[in-house]
Amino acid sequence: MDRIDLVITAELRPGFWNSSNERQHHAPISAALESALDGFASSTAHHESMDRKIHITVAPEADILRTLIGQLVIRYEGTVPTHQCRFCSKAMFEQRPILATVGTAAVSRVPDTDLLITPANRDHHDREMHFLRPLAKFPIVPERMVFVPPDDGTKLLLTGYANDKLERGLLALGADDWDALSDLFATYPEFRWHLIGAQDIDAVWSALAPGFRKTFADRITVSGMVELEDIFEGAFAFFALPGVGGSGTTAKLAIRSNVPVLVCRNGDRDMSNMFPTPPAHREFVVIVQLLAVWADDIDKRTAFLADQIDNINGRTDLEAKAREMQNVFRRTVDIFLARKREKEVADG
Incomplete structure (x- = not known):
């Protein structure tokens, strides 16, 4: 790419950025950008040639977007579904191929878009593609791959969510789920369960099935926020609750600590x-x-953990990811050209 324009559009009402509030809203955005660019400039990934290619504009009006956007627009939609004005996105959609990217699978439908790339593993429609961003390589530490229990033989299970997700996830478990957990704890007395990140510790305790809580209370710990880097030391497994989302960062820390992650396919x-x-x-x-x-x-x-780390590390090849993105770009342009031809036919 010869030029990359980073355009902060801020989908607000027309004329807002020319109003008396302009300076108030420009200041924090500009400060955040300056901080981010300073961090990028000091990083090992930075190269001076990039400075000549990257151009940043904060909050333009829709009618001047045509002077800023290039041959293809990549629009970041965010991490939560939003209900916002779309003056800028509509203006861009009329002029250019639009590729939208989202930060979470929770966002699945994005207006004014030719193609959406999403992390979601699901059945995709014809204008949506599955794409996982590359991650830094996860190390395999041989001495940590094989679980060595402490002197008392404890096998520590971890589940962690912020806010009220622990409580909601536990309440979503069915009778069969609690029966399976009860059988596990009854058969293997070495298992302990530590639930971390609780917003309301009492509420999490109450969300445990009464029979399970009564029988195994001495092997269950509920905590608020903890130092995650320390909690994985010597853990047997980290597992997710199927009824809630989130906790991806915690799962990455588990993998980095060579602790296997168990999660339902969703x-x-x-x-x-x-x-x-x-x-x-x-x-x-x-x-x-x-x-x-x-x-x-x-x-x-050990074999499961090794396969899991290899699986994640399979997306650390930046050249392979670049080739994948080129295919995404081509498909976006093809959809745009078809859309443009359809409009020309409709207009006569």
Whole structure:
């Protein structure tokens, strides 16, 4: 690419940026950009040649976008569904091929777009493509791959979510799920369960099935926010609750600590979409049963973890990702040209 224009459009009402509030809103945006660019300039990824290619404009009016946008527009839609004005996006859509990218599988429909790339592992329609951004390579530390229990033989299970997600995730578990957990804990007394990130510790305790809570309370710990880098030391597994999303960053820290992550396959959950090949497990009961398999045969845990890290590291090849993006660009342009021909025919 010869030139990249980063355009901060801020979809607000027409004329807003020329009003008396202009300076008030420009200042924090400009300060954030300056901080980000300073950080980029000092990073190892920075190269002086990029300075000549990257151009930044803050909040233009829709009628001057045609002087700023290039042959193809990549629009970042964000991480949550929004209901905003779309003066700028409509103006761009009338003029250029539009490729939209989202930061989460929770955003699935984006207006004024020729093609959407999404992390969601699901059945895609013809104007949506699955794309996982590259990650830094996850190390394999041989001495940490094989689980070595502490002197008391504890096998620590971790589940972590922020806000009220722990409570909601536990309440979403069904009777079969709790029966499977009860069987696991009854058969393997070495298992302990630490639930971290609770917004309301009492509410999380109340969300546990009464029978399970009563029988195994001495093997369950509920905590608020903790130092995640420390909590994974010596952990047996990190597993997700199927009824809530989030916790992808925590799962990445688990993998980096060579702790396997168990999550149900769900195209709308970011943690499930963390893996280029989606998890095979579709039911929470299967995850619990797999923990029992690992308890009986620790080599199977090691093999699962090795495959999981290899799977994630398969997307660290930047040249392969660049080729993938070129295909995405070509498809976006093809859709735009077809759209343009259809409009010309309709206009006579």
